[in-house]
Amino acid sequence: MQTSVLIVGQGLCGTWLSFWLQQLGIDCVVIDEERPNTSTRVASGVINPVTGRRMTRTWMADEVIPFAVKAYEELGRKITAKYEVRSSRERTFSPAQEQQQPATTLIQRCDIIDFFNSPDRRKDFEEKAKQYAAEYLQWPEDEAAMQQHFRYELGYGIIAPAYQVDLQTMLDGWRQYLLQHQQLLAQRFDASQLQLLPDGVQYQDIRADKIVFADGIAANAAGFFQLLPFALNKGEALILKIDGLPNNHIYKKGNSLTPWRGGYFWAGSTYNNHYTNDQPSEAFRQQMEAWLQSVLKHPFTVLDHVAAIRPATVERRPFAGWHPQHPQVGILNGTGTKGVTLAPYFAQQLAANIAQQTPLLPAVDVARFARVLSRM
Ligand SMILES: Cc1cc2nc3c(=O)[nH]c(=O)nc-3n(C[C@H](O)[C@H](O)[C@H](O)COP(=O)(O)OP(=O)(O)OC[C@H]3O[C@@H](n4cnc5c(N)ncnc54)[C@H](O)[C@@H]3O)c2cc1C
Structure with missing residues (x-):
């Protein structure tokens, strides 16, 4: 060949x-x-325009994010229903039918509800919101709006637009x-x-x-x-069923809760560069369940626990x-x-x-x- x-x-x-x-x-x-x-x-x-504890703008955000959004839409147009099926019973379409297949939605625009963990974090957000000219950092109309879902005392800001890709x-x-x-x-x-x-x-x-x-x-x-110069680090996440939590936002309060396919949620993560293996750890599961119990007002069920090493540099x-x-x-x-x-x-x-x-x-x-x- x-x-x-x-x-x-x-x-x-x-x-x-x-x-x-x-x-x-x-x-x-x-x-x-x-x-x-x-x-x-x-x-x-997640595609997040502002990241880290210091809320720094993602490197080359103005170029790479709009490019990525269009690219995932374009790829979604190739991955029509014909290729979405993951089974040996492939669907077959005539060329004309194939042309008419609706694009697969790979990317969704969403916002990030960023709960403040400390007064300093809130102050930081206030300052950065001025600096970024409200481009990515905004204030909600009512900071109490999430009280039915989460325990929080210091309010929250909104990071938007962010995106989520169905990888x-x-x-x-x-x-x-x-x-x-x-x-x-x-x-x-x-x-x-x-x-x-x-x-x-x-x-x-x-x-x-x-x-x-x-x-x-x-x-x-x-x-x-x-x-x-690679600098690999391990990340873990729990896949959860949470009834009653709206799945049109990403929630951040130290850890993140992100909508996941099938109406579930992804909860993570760690950045561990002293890992000994690439497997899910009991320590992470306990820590994440304790965090969920402390912040979330809805009951949750753990469906899966995943881990991988990031190819970081x-x-x-x-x-x-x-x-x-x-x-x-x-x-x-x-x-x-x-x-x-x-x-x-x-x-x-x-x-x-x-x-x-x-x-x-x-x-x-x-x-x-x-x-x-x-x-x-
Ligand atoms: C918990 C966690 C959460 C993350 N969340 C985000 C996020 O929200 N947003 C974001 O931007 N990034 C996120 N990342 C980072 C992101 O996942 C990585 O940057 C990206 O997936 C790396 O892609 P890759 O193609 O380089 O590597 P990989 O995804 O590892 O792909 C490498 C492929 O090569 C194959 N392969 C390797 N060796 C061989 C071989 N010898 N023969 C055949 N095949 C081989 C593997 O099977 C695999 O399919 C996250 C990472 C982790 C771990």
């Missing part, structure tokens, strides 16, 4: 890179071993799309079978011009890019581009806590770089680590 680009991994990075390559008319094949606890599978899918539907739908177009190999990539050729790569029976690793935390453990910037010694070997990774926001934009940049040799943003280009990578 001959292809232009072989992509390892179909998380957020691999999904977006394969999508944009396809849009640009560049042939690609994705190899992905489906695992339940990858970062994209367990993420809450499960995105992963499954795009996987089906790739499978049906013979562009996905559902298997483990075995690095020992990769051969570098002067003008490309050979992997089993696939001859490709380039290979791009979008393999999440695996890149930190082995391979061409393992010397990059020391500089908090993604990694994109080409190995300095092997220009046919590339990477798209390191989206950290912001994959939903950053992956569409930088995957498009990498796809355009492949198709038209347009430059990558220096802040993400792994050329900045040429010296480190040359040690391999």
